[in-house]
Amino acid sequence: MFESFDLIALGLLTGFVFGFLLQKGGVTKYEVIVRQFLLQDFTVLKTMLTAIVVGGFGVYFLEGQGLAKLSIKPALLVANIGGGLIFGVGMVLLGLCPGTAVAALGERNRRAFAGTLGMLVGAFLQAESYNTVASCAKWVDLGAMTLPQLFHASPMVILSGLAIVAVSLFVVLERMERKAR
Amino acid sequence: MNLFTKQRWSPYLVGALLGMLTWFTFGVAKKSLGVSTNFSQVTKVVETALAPEHAAKVSYFSDYKVPSAFGWEAGIFAGLIFGGFVASWLSGDRSGQATPDLWVKRFGSSPVKSNALAFVAGIILIYGARLAGGCTSGHGISGSLQLAVSSWAFFFSLFASGLATAFLLFRKQAA
Numbered sequence: 224m225f226e227s228f229d230l231i232a233l234g235l236l237t238g239f240v241f242g243f244l245l246q247k248g249g250v251t252k253y254e255v256i257v258r259q260f261l262l263q264d265f266t267v268l269k270t271m272l273t274a275i276v277v278g279g280f281g282v283y284f285l286e287g288q289g290l291a292k293l294s295i296k297p298a299l300l301v302a303n304i305g306g307g308l309i310f311g312v313g314m315v316l317l318g319l320c321p322g323t324a325v326a327a328l329g330e331r332n333r334r335a336f337a338g339t340l341g342m343l344v345g346a347f348l349q350a351e352s353y354n355t356v357a358s359c360a361k362w363v364d365l366g367a368m369t370l371p372q373l374f375h376a377s378p379m380v381i382l383s384g385l386a387i388v389a390v391s392l393f394v395v396l397e398r399m400e401r402k403a404r
Numbered sequence: 405m406n407l408f409t410k411q412r413w414s415p416y417l418v419g420a421l422l423g424m425l426t427w428f429t430f431g432v433a434k435k436s437l438g439v440s441t442n443f444s445q446v447t448k449v450v451e452t453a454l455a456p457e458h459a460a461k462v463s464y465f466s467d468y469k470v471p472s473a474f475g476w477e478a479g480i481f482a483g484l485i486f487g488g489f490v491a492s493w494l495s496g497d498r499s500g501q502a503t504p505d506l507w508v509k510r511f512g513s514s515p516v517k518s519n520a521l522a523f524v525a526g527i528i529l530i531y532g533a534r535l536a537g538g539c540t541s542g543h544g545i546s547g548s549l550q551l552a553v554s555s556w557a558f559f560f561s562l563f564a565s566g567l568a569t570a571f572l573l574f575r576k577q578a579a
Contacts, residue, residue: 226475233433234479240425241437241480241541242487246497247410248418251488253504260563260570261578266415271544273419278426279549291430296537296547298554303543306536307561313529314562315569317522318504320540321533322439324526325481329488330500333515334522341526346443348527349534350451353464360535361467370551381551393416 242326251327253318253334260315265396272389276382283378298365305360317341411495426546435476436550438542439484440533442477444470468537510574532562 225231248270249255258264285291314320317338319327324342327335353360371378407413429437448470451459459465471477492500503518511517533539536558538547544562547555571578 226471226473230433230435230475231479233435234476235483235486236479237425237429237433237437238480238483238485239487239490240483241422242484242489243491244413244418244421244425244487245484246488246491247413247495248415249412251500254506257506257570257574260566261574262567263578269415270419270422271540271548273416274422274426274545275549277420277423278545279423279551281423281427282430282549285427285431292434293430293550294436294546295550295552296543296554298552298557299537300554300557303536303554303557304561306532306534307543307558308532308565309528310532310536310539310558311562311565311567312569313525313527313532314540315566315573316525317529318507320544321443321530322484322539322541324529325439325484326488327500329485329490330492330497332500333519334503335500337519337522338526338529341523342440342443342530343446344523345527345530346440346534347447349531350444350447350462350464353462353467353535356535357463357467365553368553370553370556373553378551 241322242329245323245326246330251319251323251330251332251335256318256320256323257315260311265400269393269396272385272392276386276389279378279382279385283382295367295369298363298368299361300363300365302360408494409496411497422545423549426549429546433476436542436546437480438477438538438546439480440530440539440542441470442481443530444468444534445472445474445477448472449474464534468534506574506577509577 245251249266250270255264255266259267282291286293319335319338321342324335324338328339370381426437429435448465503513503515507518536543543555543558548559
């Protein structure tokens with residue numbers, strides 16, 4: 224029923240830092256999440272894009288040195304896109320996502336508690352109903368496809384492009400926010 | 405002012421540190437950072453214990469490689485709660501305990517209504533995440549930084565539907 228102690232300990236440490244950062248970043252707050260989707264607060268996008276760019280360069284560097292192995296989730300596009308569309312509705316209704324909801328439990332957030340109970344039930348309903356939607360979910364299967372494979376470019380080129388887009392967006396957002404203040 | 409007692413950190417600082425956290429998970433733990441798998445795992449472990457024959461017929465567990473034993477994901481789950489607790493305690497941030505202002509303005513101050521809708525929202529949220537194969541952590545951060553096509557497809561669709569839902573629900577507040 225339990226994996227190795229090492230893995231649980233590493234998970235605990237990772238989870239602790241993760242939860243700490245999410246709380247300090249303000250993304251455990253209903254208003255911050257909902258106002259992102261109302262385009263009034265860009266904390267979520269700023270945090271995620273920074274994490275993706277910084278994380279991406281590091282992880283691909285480690286992979287190049289043979290120090291890390293990638294784990295690419297299969298591109299089952301109907302499942303990915305359909306799931307994403309459902310997820311967006313839930314994220315606005317709850318004002319949290321799964322990770323930030325669990326971190327918000329540490330804040331003794333009642334909505335996070337109700338949401339986490341809902342997630343336990345939801346995971347059960349999803350697994351139980353999967354057999355009936357499976358053939359549809361697996362309709363378009365591109366395998367473990369990455370953007371570098373899709374565009375025939377090196378990961379570093381794509382990450383650099385992403386970094387330029389992210390930094391430009393940040394500059395525009397900071398200017399807009401300074402004006403609005 | 406001490407950084408640890410400060411209530412809010414810059415999103416760029418938090419994002420950069422989260423990015424570095426993934427160097428640790430991929431480089432040291434040899435694992436991807438995710439949260440939602442844990443919920444499917446609870447279902448799998450409980451079903452396997454209570455109704456093993458039925459659990460064997462749920463093809464989701466094998467199709468999406470849901471792990472049978474608690475480990476990495478369960479550690480993250482417990483750590484997340486503790487991390488959120490310590491971070492809010494250090495800064496004396498209790499804002500998470502109240503019903504949010506924006507919610508009250510739109511849906512009223514009933515805590516029962518707020519909790520009931522949060523419960524339903526949790527069901528929808530994890531249904532989407534598990535169908536897609538991950539959430540804002542597993543797809544949104546870990547998958548996107550690995551430049552996975554699946555993760556970027558998920559990222560764009562969650563934003564599109566989140567925008568539509570938010571503007572439909574909060575028409576007055578959006579103006």
